[in-house]
Amino acid sequence: MSTKRKMFHFLRYGILAPSCIWLIVFLVIPYFNLFLYSFWKNGAFKVEKTFTLNNYIRFFAGDSSGSGHVMILLQTLRTSLIVTVIAIIISFPLAYFIIYAVKKARSKKILYMMTIIPLWVSYIMRAYAWKIILGTNGILNSFLIWLGVTSKPLDIFLYSDASVIIAMVHIYTPYVMMPIYTSLEQIPHSLIEASRDLGCGGARTLGKIIIPLSLPGIVTGATYAFALSMGDFLAPSLLGGTTSSTKIANIVQMQFGTSDNWPYGAAMGMIILVFVIVLMEITGKIEKHYANLNG
């Protein structure tokens, strides 16, 4: 064997090694651990390593003390879908505007940066900012009173499902905007011109050319927003009220904290993982389907 080939092999695996190690240490081992825990029993202050399926049964069917947590999973799903849809509704026109309506390259850059900058601010800061804006004595209420829309401050804004959704939309919109922007940017201008030449108006060009071609970006963004908001427990616990503060991630977090039931928490983690993977598979299939149609 030549030294050249040896060198090549070394480089090849040497380059792969860091990412393999990363995946093993931070993904495979933790998830395997979680998987094991989910089949163990919770004892007093410790985990008993005896096999049981009760954690999974409890989640779906409930047990003597509770009715399971499927409903909360579904409620969380609903919230996440709302967040995702709103984030797309905001992101798409925004990305479209920056790409097609703004002419100067510099203005484009500035506008794009402005949508990304919120990502640089700490999550907690952004959540607390919403407390200040939406609170009883907050900016929004003061403004409404000043306008004369209402005489007394409204308390529906903060500590409700609305405040949780608003904060999550704010936090996750940049994640949706970025892939949509990228996919719009890649659409050849010639296609749009051709569509115009063949007599399509703006709306038809948008519906027939731009949206289908940017679909991969939309799906990617939607996946980010959906997966991240499914796992978000900070926004609900900081900005949610009573029921709205209890999303599935909060229940999981509780199992590792106040309720102190790691095996049940692990089982919930596995269920959510499978649930999200299945959903992503489905959206992936849909995306491929459309991509084929376009091709």
Add this chain to the structure above:
Amino acid sequence: MKKIRKRLIVAVTAFSLAISMAGCGSSSQNSASGSSSKSGGDKVVNLLTWEGYADSSFADKFEKKTGIKVNATYFNTSDDLAAKLKAGGGDTYDVISPSGDMAGYIVQNDMAEPLDLNKLENWSDISDSVKLSDVEKDGKTYGCPYLWGPDYLIYDADVVKEEPTSWDIFWDPKYSGRISLYDDISNIYMIGQMEGLDKDDPSAIYNMSTDQLEDAKEKLSKINGSVRKYWTTAGELTDLFANKEVDVAVGWPITVKNVNDQGRNLKWTIPKEGCTGWMDRLMIVKGAKHVDAAYKWINYVTSPEGQALSSAATYYTVVNPKALDYMDDDLIATTNADSLDEFFSKINFWQYVKNRDQYNDIWVSVKSGT
């Protein structure tokens, strides 16, 4: 060649695992080496306490006096303490401050070291009425009383004009959306008190039957919609009152103090059904690495001056009556420190709940609306 490749992968993986494990291990080794110095040479003491129990107003003085650095970790609820203790134990923590609902359990399950009363300089000064027997086992004492206080009813006197006399104010539609409860199973004790379960036997509200718990769930579910926010830390409740988000709440003296410091008019009361309260004991964790420093800390915070400073920082009540010499009138009045024994008798102190899981599940179903 194939073999070499495989070996390379194995070697790299093993190496990286070794590094990551060494990384995990080294921190505990450091603290272990610190503890090996026997004659009171500890340089740190690690506390796992309620918020405010390592306030810099008195922890700094301790650090200056002894040269021992105070590291504090806070817990939100008693279960949180158990979870953190389980995850860390004596390797991570030296002193804990469990409330009555966890103290007995920790003692019974051998998670604390028995205290050498001869090393507790202030033991004889501490009021006998606060030396509860739940932290005694086989003639040994495991916990030293530190601070205590009530889960009483706090109201904004500018909004609620008349002093509430009963906990049923939470069910009053007038305050719907304007109340806050502690995010903890202690709300179930409150229902027990409203039902009068603890009239004859104080421990009855900590051992409620399944039927009684179902009843509590139903009652608490009725006000779930009226609750603006369940608070998890005293600071959170303070914010809720300070921002005028709520008018009535279950809370601790520290909230009354902090909000009134901002020029507001909060008042507190113990409703006719009585209220629950907590008695916090300081304990040394089983296998603690810095036992000498732990004793020094306990001695410092139970000394008259340490007690007065702790009380001033938290507005909780002292256990050492000698501390009154170091307290101003306002502090004494707010914490009822001069009528310690009488105030003490109005409160049903938290005890260990055997069916903690069941209480927890009921509480989760109440707040998640399922």
